[in-house]
Amino acid sequence: MNARAASSLFALGLATLSSSALAFPGLDIGVGVAGLAGVSIIDQPSGNDAASKAYPGFAGTRTGIGGVLEARFLGFVGVEAGYFVSTDKGEGDVSLLGKSISASLGQTATHIPVMAKLVAPIPIFSPFIGLGVDFVKPGSCESSLKLEGVTVPTTCYNDSYSMWTGALGAEISLPFLDMIRFPVSLRGSAHRDFGDSLSDRGTITVNSTTGIPESAKLRSEWRYDVYGTVGASIFF
Numbered sequence: 001m002n003a004r005a006a007s008s009l010f011a012l013g014l015a016t017l018s019s020s021a022l023a024f025p026g027l028d029i030g031v032g033v034a035g036l037a038g039v040s041i042i043d044q045p046s047g048n049d050a051a052s053k054a055y056p057g058f059a060g061t062r063t064g065i066g067g068v069l070e071a072r073f074l075g076f077v078g079v080e081a082g083y084f085v086s087t088d089k090g091e092g093d094v095s096l097l098g099k100s101i102s103a104s105l106g107q108t109a110t111h112i113p114v115m116a117k118l119v120a121p122i123p124i125f126s127p128f129i130g131l132g133v134d135f136v137k138p139g140s141c142e143s144s145l146k147l148e149g150v151t152v153p154t155t156c157y158n159d160s161y162s163m164w165t166g167a168l169g170a171e172i173s174l175p176f177l178d179m180i181r182f183p184v185s186l187r188g189s190a191h192r193d194f195g196d197s198l199s200d201r202g203t204i205t206v207n208s209t210t211g212i213p214e215s216a217k218l219r220s221e222w223r224y225d226v227y228g229t230v231g232a233s234i235f236f
Contacts, residue, residue, distance in 0.1 A: 032232050033066070038061075038062045040059070041225075051203070051206050088106060102149075126171040133163065141156040147212065167229075187227055
């Protein structure tokens with residue numbers, strides 16, 4: 001699903017749900033904006049060969065902003081869809097044969113998380129949990145790999161992927177204006193197609209004699225995301 005199609009579906013969903021909210025008692029529609037910040041992680045591979053040992057793993061910042069659309073049934077069962085644009089980047093270091101390797105990896109991406117939610121309909125402070133799938137369309141990526149400060153030829157690549165995602169949070173509302181709410185949450189996501197071997201992370205070509213990296217091609221899709229969100233929504 002590309003970004004243009006996703007945004008069109010998001011707008012169509014908003015119009016459809018808005019009409020439905022007027023037609024079906026017990027159905028509320030929420031529309032809002034949210035920001036996110038956290039970390040993105042790719043762990044080290046499991047292999048013991050020189051190429052696997054040369055892969056440092058990555059951890060770094062994830063930031064983004066977007067919109068959220070939710071259908072809430074009977075005040076406590078919800079279906080939430082979001083549209084976020086994020087920047088995810090990280091760095092890693094490892095020692096190989098007494099030499100230091102440092103690397104960086106990053107990408108931009110469009111995220112479309114869709115999840116089912118259970119909300120405790122408590123006034124002012126309403127806890128919720130959610131579970132679903134985050135559909136990710138990566139944009140441009142960038143990477144680097146250095147051996148003892150000397151640049152090793154490095155490229156990166158990515159493709160569309162999806163992540164299991166879950167949320168634990170709460171909605172804070174005003175006592176005199178319940179239709180305006182401020183959701184905050186802690187969320188975690190895990191790539192649905194990401195194994196433990198180096199082949200899931202890319203390729204590193206090492207010299208057959210010295211075992212030192214000569215070139216690298218790194219996959220910029222992140223294995224784990226852990227982040228918080230803060231937003232504002234209006235329900236009608």
